[in-house]
Amino acid sequence: MSLAEAATLSNGIKMPWVGLGVYKMDDGEQVVKAVKSALSLGYRHIDTASFYDNEEGVGRAIRESDVPREELFVTTKVWNDEQGYDETLRAFERSMNKLGLDYLDLYLIHWPVGSKFKETWKAMEKLYKEGKVKAIGVCNFMQHHLEELMKDGEIKPMVNQVEFHPALYQKELSEFCHQHEIQMEAWAPLARGKYFDAAILKQLAEKYNKTPAQIMLKWDLHHNVVTIPKSANKDRQAQNADLFDFDLKDDEVLRINELHNGERIGFHPDEFNNQ
Template structure:
């Protein structure tokens, strides 16, 4: 199935184009990820987002192979993202880890490689390693995740390559406006993880009213708000009906007033499990504890 709306549309700061909506596979097992990725590709998805830390790169790779066969497409039709695991941070360690990740994903390059978390005293060296990966052609673009203003400012002062993307927690309840503005000033594209707020937003009366008015689901209203806010979204699902529904957001628009009303839901509160990642680093020095979830 061809869905032109899912084709690469946003141009990153290095001229690589990325779709505005894709599939996330956080918390999916290898088997679930393989099925979800294959289904998504068959329904026109191009952007697939995974991470070494998710433990499902192999399943994603299997799903890509299966999905490409079913859809009659090839690797170059997809936009594959994975991430540098915090246990692999550092200049040489990040370089050494990429080949294993590519092998599991069954490709010779990823379209976007992100640093999963800014581990204290390591992220600048990790970025230097990622710049080498970028120059080698094993990643068409590189970026970061979960960088706040302080750490992003520090990275930008030392980086040779400006991050193309900052993937961060973004949904109607948390906008991280200071980070958002810093990224805009530096030509860094925002990509939202947990765009639906772990489903906690779906019951909000405001969103339900808008969904009824547009004959859409609340999740579709949220994703549409994000896309109209110039944010890339990667909603996670392993269910075919949800995968299809999440992509069906390009035949309607929210009014300026509706956008403002959703903007006003902002509480700037991270989800409860955010701090479990210990994204600021781990004094105990155990890299496997840096990210629990």
């Protein structure tokens, strides 16, 4: 595998296994420089969101890079206060204007806002049918949210981006998504460094001459989960991408699984802005 390797979504679209997350990067030189450095290292997958308020910088970096648009996989997301049918269509246009792109590779519902996400999904289906978006999906959806969405939706979500790391190994959700051909994607795959001192991660890092962060990211890939570590630092970006010259053994993956304790870095989807 390499940074060019991609998962195949249920509709045949290719989504690179490793991408760059840009949450909390400033919409200016910081995000422009971060995206450009990632692209120069071979990253082809960039993940932003309306809420991050840096879509303009992401778009600028893409335009100023020498990477052809068709080689890139760009994701953005509709925020909670933009949800609803008409609101989502307007939010999409705002995001596209900021990004300065002709089409989007993946558009996601950022959180399952209880009274609105079905109408939001109808708008996303419209955008998909019109060819403005190559794939549509969701973030932070639990199994019951997915079941509710699929009950009435015409198109199944192609991606579910959720908090996923060894301490929050969402096994049942992962199995449900796999069963329904929904690609899982991990945000906060490094749990903000909280578990780098875990004995098993340190042992494996020493064994493979890697860092605990690289072991965690490789663990994602072993679970067939797309991963989007965030870093504005080029050296760290290179490190996060240096995952393809070693493989974890099955028993090592199982030992990392045992770090699961259900602890979240972010909010629980049933408790966050769910109105």
